[in-house]
Amino acid sequence: MIAESRWAEGQRKIQLALWEAAERLLASVPLEQIEVMAPTEEGHGDFTSNLAFRLAKALSKAPVKIAAELASGLPSLGLLERVEVAGAGFINFWLNSTWLSDTVSEAVRHPDSFGESASRQERVLIEFVSANPTGPLVVVNGRAAAWGDSLARVMSAAGYDVDREFYVNDAGMQVVKLGHALAIRLEELKGAPLPEPWPEGVYPGEYVRALAQDYAERHGTWKSLGLHAQHWPDLGRWAAERLRAQQEAELLRFGVTFDRWYSEKRLRQEGKPEAVVAKLDERNQLYQAEGARWFRSTAFGDQKDYVVVKSDGGFTYIVPDAAYHADKFARGYDLLIDLLGPDHHGHLSRMRAIMAGLGYSPEKLEMLIIQMVRLLRGGQPVKMSKRGGAFVTLAELMDEVEVDAARWFFVERSSDTPMDFDLDLAEMKTQDNPVYYVQYAGARIHSILAAYASQFADDQQAFDPSLLVAPLEQALIRDVAKLPVVVARAAQQRAPQAMCRYLTEMASHFHAFYRQHRILEEAPDLRRARIELIRGVLVAIQRATAMIGVSVPQRM
RNA sequence: GCGCCCGUAGCUCAGUGGAUAGAGUGACGGACUUCGAAUCCGGAGGUCGUAGGUUCAAAUCCUACCGGGCGCACCA
Structure with missing residues (x-):
């Protein structure tokens, strides 16, 4: 197209x-x-x-x-x-500068598609965030959300056919523990004392109290529920769905939506883990030892073999995960990209091994680690501990920092290295904040174009690109012309942070141009040429910021 | 101990085997009678962790070492 x-x-x-x-x-x-x-x-x-x-x-x-x-x-x-x-x-x-400036006109003519490449006929599935539905999203989930969504946007512009998917771990032990936590909070509502000591692994967070309140309001029979283990799975499922919906709402507020929320529970109900074990067995990749079934992962470069079916008959976590990925391939995707949390280092080699064991080509599954985020306030780390129930949620971050700024900060840094998020800097609406530097360039252009429209409404002057000879004009023309290449490269390298650098450089050229040259006061032909130029620059800024989910307000 | 990631300007970080390694920020010095000063213009700041190797060419690739982060359950 x-x-x-x-x-x-x-x-x-x-x-x-x-x-x-x-x-x-x-x-x-x-x-x-x-x-x-x-x-x-x-x-x-x-x-x-x-x-x-x-x-x-x-x-x-x-x-x-x-x-x-x-x-x-x-x-x-x-x-x-x-x-x-x-x-x-x-x-x-x-x-040739005339040849180049024609691309500026191309941008002006196609403000909604400039920078995009033709379809590559390649279907990509990016799975990211995939937080357990046992609590609110935390800051590192926000990093994954911003980064993954931007990668999806960039790859999509580069011609890939991209879907976004969130894997919901709604089937494991964690959900039962969530149900246990809810049961305890319901007992608390009835006036019962809290258990001493608090049971191991059960979520202590305040948010479970809110869930209990909510549950009590919706279920007239709640008072007849006791603290019995048989109720935990049902309570847990209810709570997990509530929390999942809450996560979806928080992500929407953050500007991130998914094409599909894929349920682990359903995957299990459809027998997909069993099918994966059977397939591994068919391919002669399993053996029996110590009462369990082991996968020969050492045959695929892993350090040691590991258990896939426990001695109690249950699967280890890798089996549903492998089944999930096999299902992605079965659905026709050519390339899978996973953005994994910082606690998944050990997961990589296992996942690669088991997918190879199932016969899939390893380069079709790319796994990137989204490293942890440390929040700084006043130069000091903010204390976060999920275990103790005291953590900083994505919602709290959004209450404090504008979404545009948060997303910029997350995308700006490469994903695989731990980052410090400077709250004071992100909150600052001043020159120190790189987001506003770029947005300010857009706002200035909007403001000039508005003045132009009112002062020269009947401008019949033709655009003459040969007048744009100043070094900064030439630099801006090249910035605009390069957008498609920058996007293609960012997609190929899986590096959405390239968009931030591109934008910062273009904004810098624009601000310098703005200080050095006049537009509306110039002779009609030069005025017209510069108007065309800044229109092109605005299109490039809007397109590039859109690819990282950042807005360009008309006024600031 | 094993695995993954990271060591680049005072600080935060870019950097695709190529030319004189770049931004931002901090500190310092300048620029508004102007279409938005949330801006611009200066100079200063480097043994690219260390040592070898591959190459016409290495911050980049390989090996070893040093320093830091994270992960290493028949938990998920």
């Missing part, structure tokens, strides 16, 4: 031209070996190639000489302004 971006198209044309030039010098060079890439530094062109270094050995000639020969034989392709040999043998390419 969407054509290849002009930027990528230009890159491709240069690559082909270089290939032809190389073929004239050396009998045959595989096209894949010809790299045309973004230079690391300004002043090295729009694209650069290291081809001369690669050919140096085969041609036994100095890279500089090869580069000069390659460069001299290149056609302009209708897009190159100049080609230069630099350093020890790099070939740098500058794009």
